[in-house]
Amino acid sequence: MAETQSLFLTLIDKHQSALLDDWLDRMARGSASGAALRRDDGTLDQAKRFLDQLRRSTRHGQLEDINAADWAPMRELLEDVSRARVVQGFSPTETATFVFSLKQPLFQLLRREIGSADRLADEIWTATRLLDSLGLYTIECHAKTREELIGRQQQELLELSTPVVQLWDGILALPLIGTLDSARTQIVMESLLERIVASGAEIAIIDITGVPTVDTLVAQHLIKTISAARLMGADCILSGIRPQIAQTIVHLGLELNVVSKATMADALALALRRSGKTIQDRPAPTPRQND
Amino acid sequence: MAEIPILKIGDCLLVSIQVDMHDRLAMALQDDLTQRIVQDRARGVMIDISALEIVDSFIGRMLNNIAAMSRVLDAVTVVVGMRPAVAITLVELGLTLTGVRTALNVDKGLAMIRTIIDRGEQEDDRRGG
Numbered sequence: 001m002a003e004t005q006s007l008f009l010t011l012i013d014k015h016q017s018a019l020l021d022d023w024l025d026r027m028a029r030g031s032a033s034g035a036a037l038r039r040d041d042g043t044l045d046q047a048k049r050f051l052d053q054l055r056r057s058t059r060h061g062q063l064e065d066i067n068a069a070d071w072a073p074m075r076e077l078l079e080d081v082s083r084a085r086v087v088q089g090f091s092p093t094e095t096a097t098f099v100f101s102l103k104q105p106l107f108q109l110l111r112r113e114i115g116s117a118d119r120l121a122d123e124i125w126t127a128t129r130l131l132d133s134l135g136l137y138t139i140e141c142h143a144k145t146r147e148e149l150i151g152r153q154q155q156e157l158l159e160l161s162t163p164v165v166q167l168w169d170g171i172l173a174l175p176l177i178g179t180l181d182s183a184r185t186q187i188v189m190e191s192l193l194e195r196i197v198a199s200g201a202e203i204a205i206i207d208i209t210g211v212p213t214v215d216t217l218v219a220q221h222l223i224k225t226i227s228a229a230r231l232m233g234a235d236c237i238l239s240g241i242r243p244q245i246a247q248t249i250v251h252l253g254l255e256l257n258v259v260s261k262a263t264m265a266d267a268l269a270l271a272l273r274r275s276g277k278t279i280q281d282r283p284a285p286t287p288r289q290n291d
Numbered sequence: 292m293a294e295i296p297i298l299k300i301g302d303c304l305l306v307s308i309q310v311d312m313h314d315r316l317a318m319a320l321q322d323d324l325t326q327r328i329v330q331d332r333a334r335g336v337m338i339d340i341s342a343l344e345i346v347d348s349f350i351g352r353m354l355n356n357i358a359a360m361s362r363v364l365d366a367v368t369v370v371v372g373m374r375p376a377v378a379i380t381l382v383e384l385g386l387t388l389t390g391v392r393t394a395l396n397v398d399k400g401l402a403m404i405r406t407i408i409d410r411g412e413q414e415d416d417r418r419g420g
Contacts, residue, residue: 186379193375200395227387231378233371233394233403 008106008123009058011113012051020047022105027097046081046098053077063126066133075137082141086149095142099135103128162188164195171271172201172234173264177210185221189228196234203271204229207264209240219254226258235259235274239267295320297327303335303404304328304366305397309342317353324357328364335404336361339397341372351386358391367407368392371400 012019024047053074062070078099085095107124114120162184165173174192178184192204206225211218226236238260241249249256261267272279295316298305304327306320327333338354340346358368369392373381381388392407394400 189379189382190375193378196395197375200399202395202399224382228375228378228382231370231373231381231388231393232375233373233396233399 007114007119008110008127009055011109012106013055015109016051019105019109020044020051022108023047023102026101026104042084043098046077049077050074050099050102063130066130066137074134078134078138079141082138083145086142086145090142092139092142096135096139099131099138103131106131158184158187162191164191166195166199166201167205167268168272168275168277170199170201170275171203171205171268172196172199173205173207173268175207175210175240175264179213180211180218180221182221185224189225192225193228193232196229196232202234203237203274204234205237205239205264205267205271207240207267208238208245209242209264211245214245214248214254216252216254219249219252219256223256226256237261237267237270239264295323297323299327299331299333300401302331302333302408303337303401304331304333305337305339307339307342312350312353317349321353321357321360325360325364328361328366333366334408335401336366336368337397337400337404338368338370339372339400340370340377341374341396343377344374346373346377346381348384348386351381351384351388354388355390367404369394369400369403371395371397 024044027043027047057071057074060070062068065071066075081098082095085098106127110120110123110127114123161177163175165175167173172192172195174188176188180188195201196204206222208214208222214222222238226238229236236258238256238258239262241260241262259270261270269279293310293316295306295308295310298307304324306324310316312320324336328336336357338357340350343350354370358370361368370388371394373393392403394403
């Protein structure tokens with residue numbers, strides 16, 4: 001049985017270079033950016049390593065389960081291939097074509113070399129199952145890499161969009177940009193409270209110029225942040241309320257229970273006054289006498 | 292049973308809660324504190340909860356009660372030193388302690404009590420004059 005199973009593998013061995021050529025040809029035709037791919041040394045190298053690894057992984061007759069230990073280096077190779085292609089912006093189809101385009105040249109080879117129809121059908125079936133599972137694994141890797149990428153970007157976006165700025169001694173500003181959902185509120189709240197403790201600030205200005213809409217949920221998140229800051233002994237001033245948002249707040253019947261100002265400048269002026277500081281214009285310098 | 296010490300700073304009383312509160316301890320604290328406010332003629336009460344990692348609805352209610360009792364005896368209550376994690380938990384629980392004043396630390400709490408007392412005296416003077 002082992003002998004029949006490995007027949008197509010021996011054939012791959014024997015006709016490796018012709019098969020490789022044909023395979024790369026198909027791969028190039030199967031993908032949109034094919035012309036560039038064909039000449040790419042990386043793809044040639046990957047294809048060579050794939051055939052090489054195929055032989056090594058099937059050494060112990062393990063043709064069914066590609067999750068077995070024999071297939072670990074092959075899985076690693078496919079992970080590398082799909083990661084490289086995700087970075088280059090390939091679609092899942094183009095990525096999987098790497099494996100699936102081997103089928104046609106391989107089957108042609110088998111048809112040429114094997115006389116008996118029964119035997120041929122058996123071989124093709126075994127090869128198909130193997131290549132299918134390898135191809136599907138490649139797609140899985142592709143999706144996983146994409147998800148990792150998206151997750152990382154999301155995290156970076158969260159960190160980017162929630163800075164706490166020190167405006168003056170004892171005055172913090174929290175410019176909010178983008179929609180406020182529960183996850184972001186949590187991060188905003190945490191970073192604000194940490195900074196209140198670190199800087200000993202007594203006033204925090206929450207600026208919502210960059211928040212596109214304020215609905216009941218966003219208002220609730222704002223109230224939560226304001227209440228938490230109050231529990232830490234810091235007063236909040238809400239600023240950057242656009243005319244549309246003022247209307248929405250009234251129409252929705254939201255009660256924010258907080259001092260609000262139209263602009264950050266007004267809020268800063270109020271904050272400075274509350275902390276006992278005044279801003280005034282410098283008297284115009286007297287013109288110097290020329291004598 | 293552990294007893295929560297009440298320290299006198301000028302005309303303020305400082306209570307630092309560092310152990311888990313339970314019913315009887317809370318009752319004892321309320322007893323002691325009201326007694327001391329009258330005895331020392333204190334004008335302000337500071338409750339330091341910087342050592343508490345968990346503040347539940349029970350402690351929240353106790354803080355509200357102490358604030359209300361002090362107010363009746365004409366003393367200002369300020370809760371100081373709440374940790375960020377505790378503040379977030381309380382807000383998530385919907386306990387915003389609206390009846391209690393808060394400050395970041397004992398220093399700021401003391402300053403806050405001072406301002407409130409001064410302001411109160413000024414108003415009294417104005418009303419008297």
